[in-house]
Amino acid sequence: MQQPKLSARGISLWFGEKQVLKDIDIGFQDRQITALIGPSGCGKSTLLRCFNRMHDRTPGVRLSGHCYLDQEDIYAKSVFVAAIRRRIGMVFQKANPFAKSIYENINYGLKINGVQENQRHELIVQSLKESFLWDEVQHELHKPAAQLSGGQQQRLCIARAVALRPEVILMDEPCSALDPLSTAKIEELIKNLKADYTIVIVTHNMQQAQRIADNTVFMYMGRIIEADTTPNIFNNATNELTSSYVHGKFG
Amino acid sequence: MKLVSRKHTEKFTARFFKACGFGAGSVLIALSLMLVWNAAAFFIHVKPYDFVSKTQWDPTGSPSAYGMLSMLISTMLVAVGAMLIAIPLGIGTAAFLAEYAGRKLKNMLKPAIEMLAAIPSVAIGFLGIVVISPGLAGLTGRSNGLNALNGAILLSVMALPTIITVAQDAIDGIPISYKEASFGIGASRWQTLTQVTIPAAAPGILAAIMLGVGRAIGETMTVLMATGNAIALPHGFFDAVRTMTATIAIEMGEVPFQTTHYYALFSVAILLFIITLVINMIGEYFVGRFKKFEIR
């Protein structure tokens, strides 16, 4: 197997006294979609947020172990957090566009990351197209993002991440608040993005994992129980827990 | 039985609130009518245009003069000056409290700031006379420091608690998810504050500013004590001024009933009312515009 694009090596994490992640070891392959599944509270979001250092300023958090993007230690002292976050984009569970226009929502990220003004417009249009949003909004780019539907807002958030040309996109249940049609659109979009990005997606929807993910990782109580190709996880799980979870026996 | 009595209370409270509403409404209408009535009596004698465009105010002279432009400009000067100080300071403090201050510091500063609002305006005016006036006099080399700047400083002190409290609530009300979205694309704390959080909190911050402006324009006692009370066209912040409110407060006590002078003071009041109204409407307009971007 080739070197993973993104990996965690011996990651443990505590919120105060409570250990939420226990010695996590996992690698995510380049240009593949990996689904992160497991019962509520098992630490999926927490793990995802380790990779773009979203815990940095949460009080009471202690972390040990290493995360690597390619060969680079994400938590090394010499690493500039903003640079890591530019390379590892994130899409959250609840769509969270800024209180700005559609255009400005994407422009803001480009601006703060120092993208030249004359290149921004092109990137904005491009990312809207890649997020399947262009056709719906091309005539009203300066409308408040708040006036978009929930599914459109989530696609805007994906566009916002994509516009920065990251290497990895982390998605934390991006469809959990959406209707089936919007969900289908976003799944289509995610499959499309695979050509250029490494994608890690947390989901509670077993069908969704099977539809889009190349690999699936099953977590339980802060540990990774099993990681394999999606068909193997769903059909030939080696671990008892995994097979009962994916067959809906608990969770 | 129980249901019936509940229905009664319900009916009663509904009526009670209706009565309160009508009461407040009629007081407002009566007040406006009285103002308009008295102002109308004034404008029979003095042309409205002369009233607002002439700078000479000498109701007791012969012939008497009723130009209130000096006062109007004085009021604006003091209010604008106060806002120039209070808005950046207030929003800065609010942002600091909401985003940077630790729990302990916050718990110390908040009550202190709220206490500031409880100081009576006479006490603040006194402060202007004994502390700020000598200070300004020393700075400018004039005999005293009772001038527009003094009034502006005091008014900013009075407007600050409201601006800080209301603006901080607005900033605190922005969900963490907005900020995370901003951090998530590599923004710094400062960029997030100035380009995401504050714009998202804009309607609330604007409301805070409007409350501050209202206070600055309507406040009487402090400016009466600290601005020198000279009715002349001011040329800058170091000139003594007399605001519209101060003029009404000073002259209303001694003016004979139902004279032109008496009516003139009502007209000053009505102009003050219109100015406040217009400023509020402008504020509302911008609040509405920002609200369109608000995400719930």
Ligand SMILES: Nc1ncnc2c1ncn2[C@@H]1O[C@H](COP(=O)(O)OP(=O)(O)OP(=O)(O)O)[C@@H](O)[C@H]1O
């Ligand atoms: N900021 C925090 N402070 C303290 N405990 C936290 C914090 N965030 C999460 N936790 C705890 O960490 C554990 C893992 O939470 P996490 O959000 O990672 O779960 P999850 O697998 O994403 O669950 P879900 O599927 O419900 O989103 C939970 O028990 C949660 O209560």
Ligand SMILES: [Mg+2]
């Ligand atoms: Mg979660």
